[in-house]
Amino acid sequence: METSPAADRLTSRFIAGHTLAREIAVCQRLNRDAYLASLDHLGESVTSLEEAERSRDDYLSALDRIAELGLKATVSVKLTQLGLDFSEPECEQNMERLVARAAEIGTAVEVDMEASPYVDRTLNLVSHLHARYGHVRAVIQAYLYRSHSDIERLCREQIPVRLCKGAYKEPSDLAFPRKRDVDRNYVVLMKTLLANGTHPAIASHDGKIVRQAIAIAKEQELGPDRFEFQMLYGIRRDLQRQLVADGYQLRLYVPYGDAWYPYFMRRLAERPANVIFLMRNLLKT
Ligand code: FDA
Numbered sequence: 495m496e497t498s499p500a501a502d503r504l505t506s507r508f509i510a511g512h513t514l515a516r517e518i519a520v521c522q523r524l525n526r527d528a529y530l531a532s533l534d535h536l537g538e539s540v541t542s543l544e545e546a547e548r549s550r551d552d553y554l555s556a557l558d559r560i561a562e563l564g565l566k567a568t569v570s571v572k573l574t575q576l577g578l579d580f581s582e583p584e585c586e587q588n589m590e591r592l593v594a595r596a597a598e599i600g601t602a603v604e605v606d607m608e609a610s611p612y613v614d615r616t617l618n619l620v621s622h623l624h625a626r627y628g629h630v631r632a633v634i635q636a637y638l639y640r641s642h643s644d645i646e647r648l649c650r651e652q653i654p655v656r657l658c659k660g661a662y663k664e665p666s667d668l669a670f671p672r673k674r675d676v677d678r679n680y681v682v683l684m685k686t687l688l689a690n691g692t693h694p695a696i697a698s699h700d701g702k703i704v705r706q707a708i709a710i711a712k713e714q715e716l717g718p719d720r721f722e723f724q725m726l727y728g729i730r731r732d733l734q735r736q737l738v739a740d741g742y743q744l745r746l747y748v749p750y751g752d753a754w755y756p757y758f759m760r761r762l763a764e765r766p767a768n769v770i771f772l773m774r775n776l777l778k779t
Contacts, residue, residue, distance in 0.1 A: 507728040508761055509536070510750040514552070517750035518559050520727075521567050528738050529746050530722065531567040532604055533560070536751035538572045543584055546577030550588040552751075554595060561599040568631070569596070570604040570747060573616055586619060590626075597629040602654070607633035609662040610669070617644060624653045631695065635660030636680035637669040645683055649690040656695040656724055657687055661760045681706060688716060695745065697724035701733060708742075718742050726761070 502511075510520040514535075521531040533556050540546045553569055560567050569592070576588040589603070596603045605620050607613065620632045632653050634641050637660035648655050659676050660669065670676045680703060687694040688710050696707045704723065711721060722743040725734055737744045749757055762768050 505754050505758055508726065508749070508758060509754050510727065510748050512750065512752055514556055514559065514750065517556070517748060518563065518565070520748055520750075521565055522563065524746055524748070525566050529734070529744055531565065532570045532724070532745055532747045533567055534570040534606075534747055534749040534757075535575075536749050536757055537575050537753040538608065538756060539574045539579065540577065543577050543580050546575065546580065546585065546588060549575045550591060553592050557592070557595045557599060557601070560601055568602045568604050568745070570606050572606045572608055573612060573619065574608060578612065578615065582615065586622075589619060589623060593623045593627045593630050597627045602629045602631055604631040604656060605633060607635055607658075607660075610638065610664050613638070613640070613644075617648075620653060621648075621651055624651065630654075631656055633658060633697075634683065635669075636683050637664060637676045639668060639670070641679070641683055642686070645686055645691075649686070649692070652692045654693045654695065655687055655691055656697045657683055658697040659700075661764070677703070685710060688714060688721060691721075694721045695724045696721065697747075699725055699730040699733060701730075704733065704737070729761070 510517045517533055521533065524531050535549065535552050535556060537549055540549060553571060556569055559565070560569075571589070571592065573585055573589070577585040589605075593603050605616060607616060617632060620630055624630050630653070632648055633656045634645055634648070635658055645655060645657075657680065659680055670679060677700070680698070684696060684703070684707060688707065696704070698704065707723070711718075718741055722745055723737055724745045724747060727746050727748040734744055734746070
């Protein structure tokens with residue numbers, strides 16, 4: 495299903511294409527239009543260490559293309575894609591190769607945050623790599639109760655953070671079950687991050703949150719070069735255009751590759767109206 499031609503019609507709104515060449519073409523276009531990018535080679539939860547090594551090599555190729563073309567782009571990776579479920583030391587070695595290469599070419603590796611059992615291991619690895627190379631960004635999910643203390647730690651260590659709401663199904667003893675509490679916590683964390691963080695990334699399509707971020711940044715005299723917004727490719731394109739027109743830095747997270755199914759299903763779950771939109775697209779000839 496993941497590689498069928500019908501799937502392309504279904505996914506093209508959210509996913510750049512199957513190949514690195516397609517991804518690079520999309521990122522070049524985005525850069526020309528003043529967007530920053532983050533390349534995400536789809537494929538979490540690999541099934542062997544060999545597959546993890548292939549993922550690492552795919553990311554190394556992406557970093558090579560970023561360097562060759564001088565793209566304004568980072569890469570976003572998931573630790574399960576680099577073998578975390580099989581061997582922590584090997585995952586660490588794979589990550590180290592990527593971060594070292596990113597440092598060499600002057601970009602960064604953004605380490606996506608997965609479900610709660612991975613949070614400690616992910617933050618510890620990011621912290622270790624940041625101390626050694628810099629050039630790495632952590633992700634914090636506002637739905638987790640623990641996130642305030644994690645943000646304080648990352649600010650102390652001067653590790654850049656991407657703040658998002660959180661996309662996985664979590665139990666109520668670990669995460670706020672109600673959306674309005676997640677939204678409220680997001681704003682609390684965002685204030686801490688904008689006050690104390692190193693080049694924070696506000697990752698949300700929520701217009702209210704975006705407006706609040708702009709107001710806080712103005713209050714704190716934080717220029718648009720000191721933080722960035724991040725959004726997913728294909729989502730809230732109206733708001734994306736507006737931010738760029740207003741002179742804010744906006745990085746689009748652009749997925750590519752064959753293994754689109756889990757990413758795609760998370761996007762559908764976030765907004766059931768997407769299903770209608772996609773069905774309409776699929777029925778078009
Ligand atoms: P919210 O869900 O409240 O949506 C606000 C508005 O945005 C909606 O009303 C709608 O208009 C629009 N919108 C949101 N999602 C949409 C969708 N799928 N389709 C169409 N419209 C939509 N999560 C995680 O757990 N780990 C991670 O590493 C990351 N990384 C990440 C990077 C970047 C750049 C972004 C933007 C997001 C993530 N996320 C993530 C996902 C994040 O946790 C969250 O699930 C989504 O961003 C949706 O939350 P919003 O903040 O957009 O708000």
